[in-house]
Amino acid sequence: MSEAADLLQRLVAISSESGKEDGVVQALEEVLRGLGWEPRREGRNLYALLGTGGPVLLLNSHTDTVPAGEGWSKPPLGVREGGRIYGRGANDAKGCLTAMILGAARAYAQDPPAGRVCLAATCEEEISGQGLGALLPLLPRPDAAVVGEPTGLAPAVAQKGLLLLTVTVRGRSAHAAWGGGVNAVHAAARDIVALSALPFEREHPLLGRPSLQVTLVKGGTRHNVIPDRCELTIDIRTTPDYRPEEIVALVQKAVGGEVEIRSRRLESVATDPGHPVVRAALAARPGTAPFGSPTVSDWVFLKDVPTVKVGPGDSRRSHTPDEYLETAELEEGVLFYERLIRGYHALAK
Ligand SMILES: [Zn+2]
Structure with a gap:
């Protein structure tokens, strides 16, 4: 079975409604240690630094989910079926988080880019709470950022x-x-x-x-x-x-x-479409176009940092019963983030 699908299923199996992310943060800490990283925990936020020297690219996504709610025909804590992983958070945003972690792991396993990545898994995104906003002052200042939310791998360069x-x-x-x-x-x-x-x-x-x-x-x-x-x-x-x-x-x-x-x-945020982080995102997935997103995300905390919001999955599946991510989308996401990291550091150096 695939490493990415296994990891996503493991994360979806741990309930993590906003404010109750401890279990999933603990599991992620083990996962990151298993990759040879040195994760640091601040409250229910977790981050790890990869690489040495060069610009810092922040990769951020959230560990919390909205409550499962009613109307499910599949188990909300996850099942793999017909090329899909169902479960609350599979699409928003544990799939993005999984793909970011494994994409970064691949980028730094061999022929590492000449720059750093700061991977931050943050809490309370769904309630605009003590997540990225609280963690950001403790991180090295990012030169650019990627917020992992399901966008079908097209980069949002503006957000309402x-x-x-x-x-x-x-x-x-x-x-x-x-x-x-x-x-x-x-x-x-x-x-x-x-x-x-x-x-x-x-x-x-x-x-x-x-x-x-x-x-x-x-x-x-x-x-x-x-x-x-x-x-x-x-x-x-x-x-x-x-x-x-x-x-x-x-x-x-x-x-x-x-x-x-x-x-x-x-507040509303936007990034210059010519910025290296946007160009790297577009090059990582030929055929996509930048778009404007109507939904808010933790990007609001990155007002002064050139940022794209991009990840595998479809925002319209978020917060619905039988939320899912296709395992093919997940695999594409891993490859996408690996390319994005490499492309950004090639352009930014
Ligand atoms: Zn989300």
Whole structure:
């Protein structure tokens, strides 16, 4: 049986929901030691340095998964069947992690590149917690980075950010039968209509325009009371063409309610398509093209580091029942990362 499929199956067999990655980190520590590396552990993050001298290429992916959830026809802790490995995390992102580890192992086993790799397996990506953001200050400063997420081995060179806002609309309560008062839910409805027409004129070549969705509405307490308060949650997927403050100002201008920023730290990021890390990724897999990704990842912590997000698998399989990775995709991933490491160091030196 293949080394890569065995390793992926071993990792998928260990449940590792965000915050509970200890078991899988311990297994990875053994795996990396078995490869002759010297892994270091910081909390539930693990990293290892390969090579000496030259630029540092960070290879990062995450060990945590979302909960298995309902609706599975296969065992969520993994089964190999019909050329596929099923299980929570097989695609997002233990397949990427497996391919990164074995790709790096191959690159440094023979004819090693003239540069270093820092491989970091980090926790809590799915909850934007104490993962890469916490580990990064302890690592040698990367000259470039690769974030392992399932992209079908095409490099994402731009990624949308997430800006989360709350709009609080206030009214004045009264008895529904008598009328009077000011209905905050009605006022919020007008705000929702205004928000759906919000103009985002600047269009990013790969990410398009920012998108805005009202995703939660909370208002009213009883059927017979005119509500005095309604709260809207707004999920905005941003592009590098708009500063978060600009978007907040646009929203504030459109609505009657009071706007508050709930989260703005997951900013949009992008890398120059001519950078060696992008060129190396494209050369490692002829026929692929750079693209813009709508989903956030740990790339947000690498704002000032030229980064590509790329890995085996398909992002649309992530977080679904019967999540899987094809063993052929996994093998291609191993070869891909080996070539990417070699190509990057050949271009960057
Ligand atoms: Zn992921």
